[in-house]
Each structure stands twice: as structure tokens, then as C-alpha cells.
Amino acid sequence: MGTAAPLSRMRSSTAISTLDAEQLRQIVPDSASDILRSVPGVLSQSSGGEGNANATARGLPLSGGAKLMLYQEDGLPVLDFGDIDFATADTFVRPDFTLERVEVLRGGSAATFANNAPGGIFNFISRTGEVAGGSIGLSRGLDFDRTRVDFRYGRPLNDDWRFHFGGFYRQGEGPRTVGFRGEDGGQFKANATRTFDQGYVRVSVKLLDDHAPVFLPVPVSITGTTADPHIASLPGFDVLHGAMQLFPA
Secondary structure: OOOOOOOOOOOOOOEEEEEOHHHHHHHOOOOHHHHHOOOOOEEEEOOOEOOOOEEEEOOOOOOOOOOOEEEEEOOEEOOOOOOOOOOOHHHHOOOOOOEEEEEEEEOOOHHHHOOOOOOEEEEEEEOOOOOOEEEEEEEEOOOOEEEEEEEEEEEEOOOOEEEEEEEEEEEEEEOOEOOOOOEEEEEEEEEEEEEEOOEEEEEEEEEEEEEOEEOOOOOOEEEEOOOOEEEEOOOOOOOOOEOOOOOEO
């Protein structure tokens, strides 16, 4: 990732952070930006919901999306540009049970070995079935409407071949009151790997057909003084649970 040859973190002179599967389970992320908030030196703002987040690293300017960072899946760019309005790269990365780890390279050689990545790289790496097994999970929102099923399974077929597949499906209104089914859809990912004495060949497939609301700023009522302001909802609107503008992402 962003280097001329594969190196361990201890042997590399660049700033690399890795979140493994156990750490990802502890984070319980709703989105890619939720994961990145746990990486030192990374600023990630997920105020818009599951997509359209802003992210940067090491004090670089924060603009719409991730203008100075590159999102990757399994070492390949998600998009060539990270700051397309309302189509930022994180919108197309949905964490689920198929995610094995996340590697983040801050600065260093990222600008040389990756496109449009002067600030660094966010690499989301999938499971490939090295160990036989799988899992399935059902989650339900406690104070909001969401029902979601996650699943995965993989295993080696022999000494040379292995496979893995998984994904999720969910439905519901979402974490804010929007008045209709704001979350609807899912993701399916699969890969098959053939290993050789000095390398491997892998075929990967990803189908993402998911809808989630994008939340934009809402108006509030501010009274009192600058030193002691009082922020409240406008008549007929609940700023804690309502949503003014949204569309599927």
C-alpha cells in the first residue's frame, strides 16, 4: 500500500496504522468514516450520515470529501477523485463482515505510489478465506427503525485455491425521522484466489445496491448571549431526530 515493495510496519519508515478485525468489531462502525475516526492523525467528520463524509490527515486542509486522501479497496482506488460533490469515495465503501482490516498510510510515499493521494491512503482490505469458517449476524435499532443482516463464509479448497463471500442487507427508516424507508438495500462481495510458488491471482466481485439518507445542515433557534447561548428546535421540528434535506446515497 503506497510503497515500492511489501514491507511490515516495523520495517517501513512511513507512518502506517492498522485496525484488525477485532478492533473493527469493537468500533461497531456504521460507515467508513466511523472507522477512520479511530486512526491517530486522521480527522474524519461523518456529519452527513453513512456517506459524503470529510476526511484528512496530519493537519492538511479539510475540504468536501477527501480531496487529499485516496480511498482504496484491496489496494485498488475506489474513485480517482475523493471530493466529488455528493459522490465522495467513502459513499461507495460499506463496512460489513467481509472486511478483514483497514490500513492507513499518512503522507510519506503515498503521493508517489498512488493517484491523488498527497495526504495518504485509506485501504479497506477484504477477507480471502485463508481460514475456513463464517458468521451471520442480525441487528435491530433500539430507538430507531433499522433491521440488518450480515453474513460471510470462506475456506481453502486445497493447497492452491481458496474463496470467500459475504455482505449485508438492511431496511428501515434510519437513525433520523424522515417519514419513509430511508435505508434499503445491501452489498455482496466475493473473491477466489489461486496461489503459486511466487505469487497469486485473485478475482474479486462486488455488487453494491444500497440506499441511505444523506443528512444536510438543519436550522436552529439561538437565544441568549454569546457567552451563554441557548440552542433549541424551531416550531414543528425536532433538531435531535428530524432531517430537513436528504436523498439516497
